Amino acid sequence: MLGVVSGTPIDFHVHPSTSEYLEGSLGPYLEDLRRHFRLEVPVRTLEQMAKEFEGMRAVLLAWDARTGTGRPPVTNDWVAEACRRYPETFIPFASVDPWRGDEAIAEARRAVRELGMRGFKFQQAAMAFNPADERFFPLWEEIQSLDVPCLFHVGTTGLGAGTPGGSGIRLEYVRPIHLDAVAAAFPRLTIVCAHPAYPWQEEMLAIALHKANVYVDLSGWAPRYFPAELVREIRGRLQDKALFGTDYPFILPERWLREFEALEMPDPVREKILWGNAERLLGL
Template identity: 55%
Template sequence: MPRAIDMHVHPGTQEYVIDAGAELHRHAFEYLGRKLEVETGAEMAALYRRLDIMGVVFAWDAETATGLPRVSNDYVAGLVREFPDVFIGFASVDPWKGKWALKEVERAIVELGLRGVKFQPIAQAFYPNDRRFYPLWAECARLGVPVVFHVGITGLGAGVRGGDGLHLKYAQPLHLDDVAADFPELTIIGAHPAWPWQDEMLAIALHKTNVYFDLSGWSPKYFPPSLLRYTNSLLQDRALFGSDYPFFSPERWLRDFETIDLKPEVREKVLFTNARKLLRLDEASR
Protein backbone atom coordinates (compact mmCIF):
# COMPACT_ATOMS: atom_id res chain seq x y z
CA MET A 1 0.00 0.00 0.00
CA PRO A 2 1.23 3.53 -0.78
CA ARG A 3 1.78 6.11 1.97
CA ALA A 4 -0.98 8.37 0.59
CA ILE A 5 -3.77 8.52 -1.96
CA ASP A 6 -4.12 11.69 -4.02
CA MET A 7 -7.87 11.94 -4.64
CA HIS A 8 -7.67 14.70 -7.26
CA VAL A 9 -5.45 14.22 -10.31
CA HIS A 10 -5.90 15.38 -13.89
CA PRO A 11 -3.89 13.88 -16.71
CA GLY A 12 -0.93 16.24 -17.14
CA THR A 13 -0.78 15.13 -20.75
CA GLN A 14 -1.36 16.74 -24.15
CA GLU A 15 -4.88 15.24 -24.25
CA TYR A 16 -6.07 17.14 -21.16
CA VAL A 17 -3.77 20.14 -20.74
CA ILE A 18 -3.71 21.27 -24.37
CA ASP A 19 -6.44 19.54 -26.41
CA ALA A 20 -9.29 19.63 -23.86
CA GLY A 21 -8.18 22.81 -22.13
CA ALA A 22 -7.04 25.40 -24.66
CA GLU A 23 -7.38 28.94 -23.25
CA LEU A 24 -9.07 27.74 -20.05
CA HIS A 25 -5.97 25.87 -18.97
CA ARG A 26 -3.55 28.51 -20.23
CA HIS A 27 -5.35 31.07 -18.07
CA ALA A 28 -5.45 28.68 -15.09
CA PHE A 29 -1.69 28.17 -15.19
CA GLU A 30 -1.08 31.92 -15.53
CA TYR A 31 -3.45 32.65 -12.65
CA LEU A 32 -1.66 30.10 -10.47
CA GLY A 33 1.74 31.49 -11.45
CA ARG A 34 2.86 28.19 -12.95
CA LYS A 35 4.40 27.37 -16.27
CA LEU A 36 2.15 25.31 -18.51
CA GLU A 37 3.90 22.00 -18.95
CA VAL A 38 2.89 18.77 -20.58
CA GLU A 39 4.04 15.37 -19.40
CA THR A 40 3.54 11.87 -20.67
CA GLY A 41 1.57 9.24 -18.77
CA ALA A 42 4.86 7.49 -18.01
CA GLU A 43 6.36 10.68 -16.54
CA MET A 44 3.27 11.15 -14.38
CA ALA A 45 3.47 7.56 -13.19
CA ALA A 46 7.17 8.01 -12.36
CA LEU A 47 6.37 11.07 -10.23
CA TYR A 48 3.68 9.21 -8.26
CA ARG A 49 5.98 6.23 -7.82
CA ARG A 50 8.80 8.42 -6.56
CA LEU A 51 6.48 10.06 -4.02
CA ASP A 52 5.09 6.63 -3.04
CA ILE A 53 1.50 7.76 -3.54
CA MET A 54 -1.41 6.60 -5.70
CA GLY A 55 -3.43 9.05 -7.74
CA VAL A 56 -7.10 9.11 -8.68
CA VAL A 57 -7.02 10.30 -12.31
CA PHE A 58 -10.04 12.07 -13.80
CA ALA A 59 -11.44 11.88 -17.31
CA TRP A 60 -12.98 15.11 -18.66
CA ASP A 61 -16.10 15.82 -20.71
CA ALA A 62 -17.41 19.38 -20.94
CA GLU A 63 -18.06 19.24 -24.67
CA THR A 64 -21.55 20.76 -24.69
CA ALA A 65 -20.63 23.88 -22.73
CA THR A 66 -17.04 24.46 -23.89
CA GLY A 67 -17.02 22.96 -27.38
CA LEU A 68 -13.63 21.45 -26.52
CA PRO A 69 -12.78 17.77 -27.02
CA ARG A 70 -13.13 15.41 -24.08
CA VAL A 71 -10.55 13.23 -22.37
CA SER A 72 -12.36 9.95 -22.72
CA ASN A 73 -13.03 7.35 -20.08
CA ASP A 74 -11.20 4.88 -22.31
CA TYR A 75 -8.12 7.11 -22.20
CA VAL A 76 -8.12 7.15 -18.39
CA ALA A 77 -8.80 3.40 -18.26
CA GLY A 78 -5.75 3.02 -20.51
CA LEU A 79 -3.56 4.93 -18.03
CA VAL A 80 -4.81 2.70 -15.21
CA ARG A 81 -4.14 -0.43 -17.28
CA GLU A 82 -0.64 0.74 -18.07
CA PHE A 83 0.24 1.95 -14.54
CA PRO A 84 -1.99 0.00 -12.14
CA ASP A 85 0.43 0.39 -9.24
CA VAL A 86 -0.07 4.18 -9.10
CA PHE A 87 -3.34 5.10 -10.83
CA ILE A 88 -7.03 4.64 -10.05
CA GLY A 89 -9.46 6.03 -12.63
CA PHE A 90 -12.56 8.19 -12.26
CA ALA A 91 -14.94 8.69 -15.18
CA SER A 92 -16.37 11.90 -16.57
CA VAL A 93 -19.60 12.32 -18.49
CA ASP A 94 -21.15 15.52 -19.78
CA PRO A 95 -24.51 15.74 -17.94
CA TRP A 96 -26.05 17.51 -20.95
CA LYS A 97 -25.59 14.36 -23.05
CA GLY A 98 -28.76 12.82 -21.57
CA LYS A 99 -29.29 9.12 -22.27
CA TRP A 100 -25.79 8.73 -23.67
CA ALA A 101 -24.34 10.02 -20.40
CA LEU A 102 -26.33 7.40 -18.46
CA LYS A 103 -25.08 4.58 -20.68
CA GLU A 104 -21.53 5.89 -20.70
CA VAL A 105 -21.30 6.13 -16.93
CA GLU A 106 -22.40 2.50 -16.63
CA ARG A 107 -19.92 1.40 -19.30
CA ALA A 108 -17.10 3.35 -17.63
CA ILE A 109 -17.70 1.70 -14.26
CA VAL A 110 -18.77 -1.80 -15.26
CA GLU A 111 -16.72 -2.40 -18.40
CA LEU A 112 -13.73 -0.09 -17.99
CA GLY A 113 -13.35 -0.59 -14.23
CA LEU A 114 -13.30 3.09 -13.27
CA ARG A 115 -14.13 3.69 -9.61
CA GLY A 116 -16.01 6.99 -9.42
CA VAL A 117 -17.26 9.93 -11.46
CA LYS A 118 -16.01 13.52 -11.54
CA PHE A 119 -18.16 16.54 -12.45
CA GLN A 120 -17.09 20.17 -12.91
CA PRO A 121 -20.34 22.18 -12.74
CA ILE A 122 -18.62 25.45 -13.77
CA ALA A 123 -17.01 24.06 -16.92
CA GLN A 124 -19.99 21.82 -17.65
CA ALA A 125 -22.43 24.70 -16.93
CA PHE A 126 -25.05 22.94 -14.82
CA TYR A 127 -26.58 23.02 -11.35
CA PRO A 128 -26.14 19.65 -9.58
CA ASN A 129 -29.60 20.02 -8.01
CA ASP A 130 -31.31 20.49 -11.37
CA ARG A 131 -33.86 17.65 -11.47
CA ARG A 132 -33.07 16.96 -15.11
CA PHE A 133 -29.82 15.38 -13.95
CA TYR A 134 -31.30 13.28 -11.15
CA PRO A 135 -31.33 10.10 -13.28
CA LEU A 136 -27.56 10.45 -13.52
CA TRP A 137 -27.13 10.66 -9.74
CA ALA A 138 -29.50 7.70 -9.37
CA GLU A 139 -27.35 5.71 -11.80
CA CYS A 140 -24.14 6.57 -9.90
CA ALA A 141 -25.84 5.51 -6.66
CA ARG A 142 -26.97 2.25 -8.28
CA LEU A 143 -23.43 1.59 -9.48
CA GLY A 144 -22.19 2.22 -5.92
CA VAL A 145 -19.42 4.66 -6.83
CA PRO A 146 -18.53 8.04 -5.28
CA VAL A 147 -19.21 11.22 -7.20
CA VAL A 148 -16.89 14.25 -7.10
CA PHE A 149 -18.19 17.77 -7.73
CA HIS A 150 -15.92 20.79 -8.03
CA VAL A 151 -16.92 23.47 -5.49
CA GLY A 152 -15.77 27.07 -5.00
CA ILE A 153 -13.66 29.25 -7.26
CA THR A 154 -11.85 27.69 -10.20
CA GLY A 155 -8.55 28.49 -11.88
CA LEU A 156 -10.21 27.79 -15.24
CA GLY A 157 -10.68 31.09 -17.04
CA ALA A 158 -9.42 32.98 -13.99
CA GLY A 159 -7.68 36.35 -14.17
CA VAL A 160 -9.10 37.50 -17.50
CA ARG A 161 -12.05 39.69 -18.51
CA GLY A 162 -15.27 37.69 -18.31
CA GLY A 163 -13.44 34.66 -16.88
CA ASP A 164 -13.64 32.96 -20.30
CA GLY A 165 -17.43 33.06 -19.97
CA LEU A 166 -17.52 30.65 -17.02
CA HIS A 167 -20.02 31.12 -14.16
CA LEU A 168 -18.96 30.46 -10.56
CA LYS A 169 -22.58 30.18 -9.36
CA TYR A 170 -22.76 26.52 -10.45
CA ALA A 171 -20.09 25.60 -7.89
CA GLN A 172 -21.81 26.85 -4.76
CA PRO A 173 -21.82 23.88 -2.34
CA LEU A 174 -25.43 24.42 -1.28
CA HIS A 175 -26.59 22.85 -4.57
CA LEU A 176 -24.92 19.63 -3.41
CA ASP A 177 -26.92 19.68 -0.21
CA ASP A 178 -30.04 18.92 -2.24
CA VAL A 179 -28.34 16.01 -4.00
CA ALA A 180 -27.00 14.65 -0.71
CA ALA A 181 -30.47 14.88 0.87
CA ASP A 182 -32.27 13.27 -2.08
CA PHE A 183 -29.66 10.51 -2.57
CA PRO A 184 -28.53 9.45 0.91
CA GLU A 185 -27.05 6.28 -0.58
CA LEU A 186 -24.78 8.34 -2.87
CA THR A 187 -21.31 9.29 -1.62
CA ILE A 188 -20.52 12.87 -2.60
CA ILE A 189 -17.11 14.57 -2.52
CA GLY A 190 -16.84 18.34 -2.75
CA ALA A 191 -13.53 19.02 -4.49
CA HIS A 192 -11.17 21.71 -3.11
CA PRO A 193 -11.49 24.12 -0.21
CA ALA A 194 -14.85 25.66 -1.23
CA TRP A 195 -13.81 29.30 -1.04
CA PRO A 196 -15.69 31.66 -0.76
CA TRP A 197 -18.31 29.22 0.53
CA GLN A 198 -16.08 27.20 2.87
CA ASP A 199 -18.37 27.26 5.89
CA GLU A 200 -21.33 26.28 3.74
CA MET A 201 -19.43 23.18 2.59
CA LEU A 202 -18.47 22.31 6.17
CA ALA A 203 -22.08 22.70 7.31
CA ILE A 204 -23.26 20.27 4.64
CA ALA A 205 -20.60 17.71 5.61
CA LEU A 206 -21.50 18.12 9.29
CA HIS A 207 -25.16 17.62 8.55
CA LYS A 208 -24.92 14.76 6.03
CA THR A 209 -22.52 11.87 6.56
CA ASN A 210 -22.56 10.90 2.86
CA VAL A 211 -20.62 14.10 2.10
CA TYR A 212 -16.81 14.29 1.95
CA PHE A 213 -14.40 16.95 0.76
CA ASP A 214 -10.95 16.93 -0.78
CA LEU A 215 -8.27 19.48 0.06
CA SER A 216 -6.84 19.89 -3.42
CA GLY A 217 -5.70 22.91 -5.38
CA TRP A 218 -4.52 24.93 -2.40
CA SER A 219 -1.42 24.84 -0.29
CA PRO A 220 -2.43 23.53 3.16
CA LYS A 221 -0.69 26.65 4.51
CA TYR A 222 -3.55 28.76 3.21
CA PHE A 223 -6.51 26.63 4.31
CA PRO A 224 -9.23 28.77 5.89
CA PRO A 225 -9.12 28.40 9.73
CA SER A 226 -12.60 26.80 9.86
CA LEU A 227 -11.51 24.11 7.38
CA LEU A 228 -8.45 23.32 9.46
CA ARG A 229 -10.44 23.25 12.70
CA TYR A 230 -13.12 20.85 11.44
CA THR A 231 -10.60 18.65 9.63
CA ASN A 232 -8.81 18.26 12.94
CA SER A 233 -11.99 17.43 14.85
CA LEU A 234 -15.56 16.59 13.82
CA LEU A 235 -14.87 16.03 10.10
CA GLN A 236 -11.61 14.08 10.39
CA ASP A 237 -13.20 11.02 8.74
CA ARG A 238 -14.42 13.04 5.75
CA ALA A 239 -11.35 15.06 4.69
CA LEU A 240 -9.22 13.77 1.81
CA PHE A 241 -5.79 14.57 0.43
CA GLY A 242 -5.87 15.79 -3.15
CA SER A 243 -3.35 17.82 -5.12
CA ASP A 244 -5.10 18.92 -8.35
CA TYR A 245 -2.06 17.91 -10.39
CA PRO A 246 -0.94 19.37 -12.83
CA PHE A 247 -2.31 22.68 -11.49
CA PHE A 248 -0.80 22.00 -8.06
CA SER A 249 2.19 19.79 -7.36
CA PRO A 250 1.56 16.81 -5.05
CA GLU A 251 5.11 17.17 -3.82
CA ARG A 252 4.52 20.75 -2.64
CA TRP A 253 1.12 19.86 -1.16
CA LEU A 254 2.63 17.06 0.93
CA ARG A 255 5.52 19.26 2.02
CA ASP A 256 3.22 22.09 3.12
CA PHE A 257 0.86 19.61 4.80
CA GLU A 258 3.73 18.69 7.14
CA THR A 259 3.85 22.26 8.42
CA ILE A 260 0.22 22.60 9.52
CA ASP A 261 -1.03 21.75 12.94
CA LEU A 262 -3.01 18.49 12.85
CA LYS A 263 -3.21 15.54 15.20
CA PRO A 264 -1.00 12.65 13.97
CA GLU A 265 -3.96 10.27 13.69
CA VAL A 266 -5.89 12.87 11.64
CA ARG A 267 -2.91 13.30 9.32
CA GLU A 268 -2.96 9.56 8.56
CA LYS A 269 -6.72 9.62 7.93
CA VAL A 270 -6.49 12.56 5.53
CA LEU A 271 -3.55 11.15 3.61
CA PHE A 272 -4.62 7.55 3.36
CA THR A 273 -7.21 5.88 5.57
CA ASN A 274 -10.28 7.92 4.57
CA ALA A 275 -9.56 7.42 0.86
CA ARG A 276 -8.85 3.72 1.29
CA LYS A 277 -12.23 3.21 2.93
CA LEU A 278 -14.07 5.39 0.45
CA LEU A 279 -12.52 3.61 -2.54
CA ARG A 280 -12.93 0.21 -0.82
CA LEU A 281 -9.33 -0.64 -1.66
CA ASP A 282 -9.26 -3.50 0.85
CA GLU A 283 -12.03 -5.43 -0.83
CA ALA A 284 -10.99 -4.37 -4.31
CA SER A 285 -10.33 -7.00 -6.92
CA ARG A 286 -8.96 -5.51 -10.03
Protein backbone atom coordinates in the same frame (compact mmCIF):
# COMPACT_ATOMS: atom_id res chain seq x y z
CA MET B 1 -7.54 -5.47 -10.18
CA LEU B 2 -5.77 -2.62 -8.47
CA GLY B 3 -2.28 -3.53 -7.38
CA VAL B 4 -2.21 -0.75 -4.80
CA VAL B 5 -0.48 -1.03 -1.45
CA SER B 6 -2.20 0.18 1.72
CA GLY B 7 -0.54 2.89 3.77
CA THR B 8 0.74 5.18 1.04
CA PRO B 9 -0.84 8.58 0.38
CA ILE B 10 -3.72 8.69 -2.09
CA ASP B 11 -3.97 11.93 -4.04
CA PHE B 12 -7.72 12.12 -4.65
CA HIS B 13 -7.57 14.78 -7.37
CA VAL B 14 -5.16 14.37 -10.28
CA HIS B 15 -5.67 15.66 -13.83
CA PRO B 16 -3.55 14.19 -16.61
CA SER B 17 -0.72 16.62 -17.36
CA THR B 18 -0.62 15.16 -20.87
CA SER B 19 -1.57 16.78 -24.17
CA GLU B 20 -5.02 15.10 -24.06
CA TYR B 21 -6.06 17.32 -21.14
CA LEU B 22 -3.85 20.40 -21.38
CA GLU B 23 -3.97 20.98 -25.13
CA GLY B 24 -7.16 19.08 -25.89
CA SER B 25 -9.75 19.58 -23.15
CA LEU B 26 -8.39 22.88 -21.78
CA GLY B 27 -6.86 24.44 -24.91
CA PRO B 28 -7.37 28.22 -24.61
CA TYR B 29 -8.35 27.92 -20.91
CA LEU B 30 -4.90 26.64 -19.96
CA GLU B 31 -3.45 30.17 -20.04
CA ASP B 32 -6.05 31.32 -17.43
CA LEU B 33 -5.05 28.47 -15.15
CA ARG B 34 -1.35 29.20 -15.51
CA ARG B 35 -2.00 32.81 -14.50
CA HIS B 36 -4.38 31.82 -11.69
CA PHE B 37 -1.98 29.32 -10.11
CA ARG B 38 1.15 31.30 -11.10
CA LEU B 39 2.77 28.11 -12.32
CA GLU B 40 4.20 26.84 -15.57
CA VAL B 41 2.33 23.70 -16.57
CA PRO B 42 4.41 21.66 -18.98
CA VAL B 43 2.91 18.91 -21.11
CA ARG B 44 4.19 15.61 -19.74
CA THR B 45 4.02 12.03 -20.91
CA LEU B 46 2.08 9.47 -18.88
CA GLU B 47 5.45 7.85 -18.03
CA GLN B 48 6.72 11.12 -16.55
CA MET B 49 3.54 11.46 -14.52
CA ALA B 50 3.77 7.92 -13.17
CA LYS B 51 7.31 8.66 -12.06
CA GLU B 52 6.21 11.80 -10.19
CA PHE B 53 3.63 9.73 -8.26
CA GLU B 54 6.01 6.92 -7.33
CA GLY B 55 5.41 5.85 -3.73
CA MET B 56 1.89 7.29 -3.86
CA ARG B 57 -1.43 6.47 -5.42
CA ALA B 58 -3.48 8.91 -7.46
CA VAL B 59 -7.09 9.21 -8.59
CA LEU B 60 -6.74 10.04 -12.29
CA LEU B 61 -9.62 12.08 -13.68
CA ALA B 62 -11.29 11.91 -17.06
CA TRP B 63 -12.92 15.13 -18.34
CA ASP B 64 -15.95 15.59 -20.58
CA ALA B 65 -17.20 19.18 -20.76
CA ARG B 66 -17.99 19.13 -24.48
CA THR B 67 -21.29 21.01 -24.24
CA GLY B 68 -19.96 23.68 -21.85
CA THR B 69 -16.59 24.38 -23.44
CA GLY B 70 -16.78 22.98 -26.95
CA ARG B 71 -13.45 21.24 -26.24
CA PRO B 72 -12.70 17.52 -26.76
CA PRO B 73 -12.88 15.19 -23.73
CA VAL B 74 -10.21 13.19 -21.95
CA THR B 75 -12.11 9.98 -22.53
CA ASN B 76 -12.92 7.28 -20.04
CA ASP B 77 -11.22 4.78 -22.33
CA TRP B 78 -8.00 6.82 -22.25
CA VAL B 79 -8.00 7.08 -18.45
CA ALA B 80 -8.89 3.40 -18.01
CA GLU B 81 -6.01 2.42 -20.30
CA ALA B 82 -3.57 4.73 -18.44
CA CYS B 83 -4.57 3.03 -15.18
CA ARG B 84 -4.12 -0.42 -16.70
CA ARG B 85 -0.56 0.58 -17.62
CA TYR B 86 0.20 1.78 -14.07
CA PRO B 87 -2.12 -0.22 -11.81
CA GLU B 88 -0.02 0.39 -8.71
CA THR B 89 -0.21 4.15 -9.14
CA PHE B 90 -3.40 5.29 -10.83
CA ILE B 91 -7.05 4.78 -9.86
CA PRO B 92 -9.48 5.66 -12.68
CA PHE B 93 -12.34 8.16 -12.27
CA ALA B 94 -14.75 8.66 -15.16
CA SER B 95 -16.41 11.74 -16.57
CA VAL B 96 -19.61 12.12 -18.53
CA ASP B 97 -21.15 15.28 -19.97
CA PRO B 98 -24.43 15.63 -18.02
CA TRP B 99 -26.08 17.43 -20.96
CA ARG B 100 -25.88 14.26 -23.04
CA GLY B 101 -28.87 12.74 -21.26
CA ASP B 102 -29.43 9.01 -21.79
CA GLU B 103 -26.08 8.74 -23.56
CA ALA B 104 -24.34 10.05 -20.43
CA ILE B 105 -26.20 7.54 -18.27
CA ALA B 106 -25.23 4.65 -20.54
CA GLU B 107 -21.62 5.84 -20.60
CA ALA B 108 -21.57 6.09 -16.78
CA ARG B 109 -22.72 2.49 -16.55
CA ARG B 110 -20.16 1.33 -19.15
CA ALA B 111 -17.33 3.21 -17.38
CA VAL B 112 -17.92 1.34 -14.12
CA ARG B 113 -19.16 -2.05 -15.32
CA GLU B 114 -16.92 -2.52 -18.37
CA LEU B 115 -13.92 -0.25 -17.83
CA GLY B 116 -13.70 -0.85 -14.07
CA MET B 117 -13.63 2.84 -13.17
CA ARG B 118 -13.96 3.66 -9.46
CA GLY B 119 -15.81 6.98 -9.37
CA PHE B 120 -16.83 10.13 -11.28
CA LYS B 121 -15.66 13.73 -11.52
CA PHE B 122 -17.88 16.68 -12.43
CA GLN B 123 -16.78 20.30 -12.95
CA GLN B 124 -20.08 22.20 -12.95
CA ALA B 125 -18.59 25.54 -14.10
CA ALA B 126 -16.88 24.03 -17.15
CA MET B 127 -19.86 21.76 -17.79
CA ALA B 128 -22.27 24.69 -17.34
CA PHE B 129 -24.88 22.90 -15.24
CA ASN B 130 -26.51 23.03 -11.84
CA PRO B 131 -26.38 19.58 -10.21
CA ALA B 132 -29.54 20.34 -8.19
CA ASP B 133 -31.55 20.73 -11.41
CA GLU B 134 -33.88 17.71 -11.48
CA ARG B 135 -33.16 17.15 -15.17
CA PHE B 136 -29.87 15.59 -13.97
CA PHE B 137 -31.39 13.41 -11.26
CA PRO B 138 -31.55 10.28 -13.46
CA LEU B 139 -27.75 10.50 -13.76
CA TRP B 140 -27.31 10.71 -9.96
CA GLU B 141 -29.78 7.84 -9.61
CA GLU B 142 -27.64 5.72 -11.95
CA ILE B 143 -24.35 6.59 -10.22
CA GLN B 144 -25.90 5.90 -6.81
CA SER B 145 -26.90 2.44 -8.05
CA LEU B 146 -23.35 1.88 -9.39
CA ASP B 147 -22.18 2.48 -5.81
CA VAL B 148 -19.11 4.63 -6.53
CA PRO B 149 -18.23 8.13 -5.23
CA CYS B 150 -18.78 11.33 -7.14
CA LEU B 151 -16.28 14.18 -6.99
CA PHE B 152 -17.75 17.65 -7.63
CA HIS B 153 -15.82 20.89 -8.02
CA VAL B 154 -16.83 23.58 -5.49
CA GLY B 155 -15.74 27.20 -5.17
CA THR B 156 -14.23 29.55 -7.70
CA THR B 157 -12.28 28.22 -10.66
CA GLY B 158 -9.17 29.19 -12.59
CA LEU B 159 -11.07 28.51 -15.84
CA GLY B 160 -11.83 31.87 -17.41
CA ALA B 161 -10.28 33.71 -14.43
CA GLY B 162 -9.15 37.24 -15.27
CA THR B 163 -10.76 37.26 -18.73
CA PRO B 164 -13.66 39.47 -19.87
CA GLY B 165 -16.88 37.95 -18.56
CA GLY B 166 -14.82 35.05 -17.18
CA SER B 167 -15.12 33.65 -20.73
CA GLY B 168 -18.82 33.07 -20.06
CA ILE B 169 -18.16 30.75 -17.10
CA ARG B 170 -20.70 31.22 -14.29
CA LEU B 171 -19.72 30.73 -10.66
CA GLU B 172 -23.27 30.08 -9.44
CA TYR B 173 -22.97 26.46 -10.60
CA VAL B 174 -20.09 25.71 -8.23
CA ARG B 175 -21.80 26.77 -5.01
CA PRO B 176 -21.73 23.89 -2.52
CA ILE B 177 -25.38 24.41 -1.52
CA HIS B 178 -26.53 22.81 -4.81
CA LEU B 179 -24.80 19.61 -3.71
CA ASP B 180 -26.72 19.69 -0.44
CA ALA B 181 -29.88 19.20 -2.49
CA VAL B 182 -28.30 16.28 -4.37
CA ALA B 183 -27.04 14.71 -1.12
CA ALA B 184 -30.53 15.02 0.40
CA ALA B 185 -32.24 13.43 -2.59
CA PHE B 186 -29.63 10.64 -2.94
CA PRO B 187 -28.59 9.62 0.58
CA ARG B 188 -26.68 6.56 -0.70
CA LEU B 189 -24.65 8.61 -3.19
CA THR B 190 -21.22 9.53 -1.83
CA ILE B 191 -20.41 13.12 -2.75
CA VAL B 192 -16.91 14.55 -2.41
CA CYS B 193 -16.70 18.35 -2.54
CA ALA B 194 -13.38 19.18 -4.18
CA HIS B 195 -11.34 22.18 -2.96
CA PRO B 196 -11.88 24.49 0.04
CA ALA B 197 -14.82 26.11 -1.81
CA TYR B 198 -13.72 29.75 -1.71
CA PRO B 199 -15.74 31.95 -1.04
CA TRP B 200 -18.30 29.44 0.30
CA GLN B 201 -16.07 27.44 2.61
CA GLU B 202 -18.41 27.63 5.61
CA GLU B 203 -21.33 26.55 3.44
CA MET B 204 -19.35 23.48 2.38
CA LEU B 205 -18.23 22.67 5.93
CA ALA B 206 -21.81 22.92 7.17
CA ILE B 207 -23.01 20.49 4.49
CA ALA B 208 -20.20 18.00 5.20
CA LEU B 209 -21.08 18.17 8.91
CA HIS B 210 -24.80 17.76 8.24
CA LYS B 211 -24.86 15.05 5.53
CA ALA B 212 -23.18 11.71 6.29
CA ASN B 213 -22.70 11.11 2.55
CA VAL B 214 -20.71 14.33 1.91
CA TYR B 215 -16.90 14.47 2.08
CA VAL B 216 -14.30 17.11 1.23
CA ASP B 217 -11.05 16.90 -0.72
CA LEU B 218 -8.36 19.41 0.13
CA SER B 219 -7.07 19.98 -3.39
CA GLY B 220 -6.51 23.17 -5.30
CA TRP B 221 -5.11 25.11 -2.34
CA ALA B 222 -1.61 24.99 -0.92
CA PRO B 223 -2.03 23.86 2.72
CA ARG B 224 -0.12 26.87 4.06
CA TYR B 225 -3.07 29.01 2.92
CA PHE B 226 -5.78 26.78 4.46
CA PRO B 227 -8.06 29.06 6.50
CA ALA B 228 -7.95 28.44 10.28
CA GLU B 229 -11.52 27.16 10.38
CA LEU B 230 -10.82 24.53 7.73
CA VAL B 231 -7.75 23.30 9.65
CA ARG B 232 -9.77 23.16 12.87
CA GLU B 233 -12.57 21.11 11.29
CA ILE B 234 -10.37 18.62 9.44
CA ARG B 235 -8.43 17.86 12.59
CA GLY B 236 -11.66 17.69 14.58
CA ARG B 237 -15.19 16.97 13.46
CA LEU B 238 -14.34 16.25 9.81
CA GLN B 239 -11.28 14.06 10.35
CA ASP B 240 -13.10 11.02 8.94
CA LYS B 241 -14.34 12.96 5.90
CA ALA B 242 -11.32 14.95 4.63
CA LEU B 243 -9.11 13.69 1.80
CA PHE B 244 -5.64 14.54 0.56
CA GLY B 245 -5.79 15.93 -2.99
CA THR B 246 -3.63 18.27 -5.04
CA ASP B 247 -5.40 19.30 -8.30
CA TYR B 248 -2.20 18.23 -10.06
CA PRO B 249 -0.66 19.57 -12.30
CA PHE B 250 -1.66 22.94 -10.84
CA ILE B 251 -0.39 22.05 -7.37
CA LEU B 252 2.35 19.43 -7.11
CA PRO B 253 2.18 16.62 -4.54
CA GLU B 254 5.66 17.31 -3.15
CA ARG B 255 4.62 20.86 -2.16
CA TRP B 256 1.19 19.86 -0.86
CA LEU B 257 2.58 17.11 1.35
CA ARG B 258 5.41 19.30 2.69
CA GLU B 259 3.02 22.08 3.67
CA PHE B 260 0.47 19.63 5.08
CA GLU B 261 3.12 18.15 7.40
CA ALA B 262 3.77 21.68 8.68
CA LEU B 263 0.18 21.75 10.01
CA GLU B 264 1.33 19.08 12.51
CA MET B 265 -1.82 16.98 12.55
CA PRO B 266 -1.91 14.24 15.20
CA ASP B 267 -0.75 10.95 13.62
CA PRO B 268 -4.14 9.17 13.49
CA VAL B 269 -5.73 12.22 11.82
CA ARG B 270 -2.83 12.59 9.38
CA GLU B 271 -3.17 8.95 8.30
CA LYS B 272 -6.92 9.23 7.83
CA ILE B 273 -6.55 12.31 5.64
CA LEU B 274 -3.60 11.02 3.62
CA TRP B 275 -4.99 7.56 2.83
CA GLY B 276 -7.39 6.01 5.39
CA ASN B 277 -10.52 7.91 4.41
CA ALA B 278 -9.80 7.48 0.69
CA GLU B 279 -9.24 3.73 1.08
CA ARG B 280 -12.62 3.44 2.78
CA LEU B 281 -14.42 5.49 0.09
CA LEU B 282 -12.78 3.55 -2.74
CA GLY B 283 -13.26 0.18 -1.06
CA LEU B 284 -9.52 -0.60 -1.23
